[in-house]
Amino acid sequence: MDPKLKAYFESTLKEVSIDCVIFGFHEGELKVLLLKWKGTEGWSLPGGKIYLEESVNDAAVRILQERTGLKEIFLQQFYTFGGNDRYKNMDKAALFRKLEWAFGADFYDEKYMKRHVSLGYMALVEFEQVVATPDWYTDECMWCEISAIPELLFDHNEMVEVALKALRRQLSYQPIGYNLLPEKFTMPELQRLYETILGKQLDRRNFQKLMLSYDILEKLPEKRTGGAFKAPFLYRFDKEKYDRAMREEILFAI
Amino acid sequence: MDPKLKAYFESTLKEVSIDCVIFGFHEGELKVLLLKWKGTEGWSLPGGKIYLEESVNDAAVRILQERTGLKEIFLQQFYTFGGNDRYKNMDKAALFRKLEWAFGADFYDEKYMKRHVSLGYMALVEFEQVVATPDWYTDECMWCEISAIPELLFDHNEMVEVALKALRRQLSYQPIGYNLLPEKFTMPELQRLYETILGKQLDRRNFQKLMLSYDILEKLPEKRTGGAFKAPFLYRFDKEKYDRAMREEILFAI
Structure with missing residues (x-):
């Protein structure tokens, strides 16, 4: 395995990860930021791991910053996804074979590929200010209208739905718009x-x-x-x- | 280490756990169920671990059932606590020395005592129907008014506060009372x-x-x-x- 990748896996939590639903508002439509996995046609939400000494909230801020370039992000946990089969109907073996094509045959290591519980965070961002940036396992970014989201990897379609529901609930007790609309x-x-x-x-x-x-x-x-x-x-x-x-x-x- | 305890640790997730804020309404007061740790004067929320093949939601239902005897519980995730020092100002060494007194000197094993990210669940229960039951590491149960909660172990005071805030928010979009009040x-x-x-x-x-x-x-x-x-x-x-x-x-x- 690539030494940098191994060091990343070694210095992060093994059973917990973070996934982010990043909402932007553009041309009258609510959109979500998606990433395409290297060597595959599979799209997912942006996500990442948590360093051993890092709080989960700090990790979420870091990951969002890495993906969007934004420093001041309105960010919040909305749900933690802990199903015992978060791969759902996916062909997990086929996915990892494709990733091996991109990362080398020793990419898959049972030690690092345990069942993950994923903390869902959502962010509302100013669409215009985002510089979307892929990470080590993805090579393409896309803003996608929430009404036209394709089938995503893992349980990420469910994540978008739950985030949207949380956002709707929020309208009943908090204002919204500051990070989504232009100043005027x-x-x-x-x-x-x-x-x-x-x-x-x-x-x-x-x-x-x-x-x-x-x-x-x-x-x-x-x-x-x-x-x-x-x-x-x-x-x-x-x-x-x-x-x-x-x-x-x-x-x-x- | 006690073989049963070791088997429990071996068959559960190492970095993730569950803690429950169980609300009951009694004599016009909102109360929370607390447990006292064996061999200590330390109180905590009821909690537990997640079996390797168990979804986190199923684990939460099981844990609540074990602690309250109730099968049909209105239960929901409210927040996941992932601070990098959830022991706060506690004397961790002193706590584990006390637990060693109760569980044997080989109780503490670094392998099982990693940093835990804890999923907070809250339940609203019919006070009268609860048969509060301590678990393997606790020996006393207490219903405590939310205005008189003592200093709890770990970050559990914060958990109660966040659960209460989530419950307050909920009043703005959902009815409440069915599980807390008598029929009439x-x-x-x-x-x-x-x-x-x-x-x-x-x-x-x-x-x-x-x-x-x-x-x-x-x-x-x-x-x-x-x-x-x-x-x-x-x-x-x-x-x-x-x-x-x-x-x-x-x-x-x-």
């Missing part, structure tokens, strides 16, 4: 973000009323011009109020 | 449950209005009698509607 945005753009996460259309007037009731938006004197319709007002988040709403959560409002 | 209950009893979870008093009229708006309660023709005050109406959950609200979640209601 219109109310229809914010609504489109919510709609793409919830997977359903929302009533325009009720949406605006609810958003304004959170008291986290600042209405700007400018308008978005250039469109075919009446120019809509621009808003931006009041960062201080937004952060307080994130911390205190909008809980059971009675 | 009054509106003030339901309100007391919410108040003890949220740690704050709620307005009686707004609470009742919100609860009835969920359309999961059935008002019974009977009243609770025997109290000093005006007899309050009794309610019970409409199980079908309750289950649907659990499944569909009360999300972002616009």
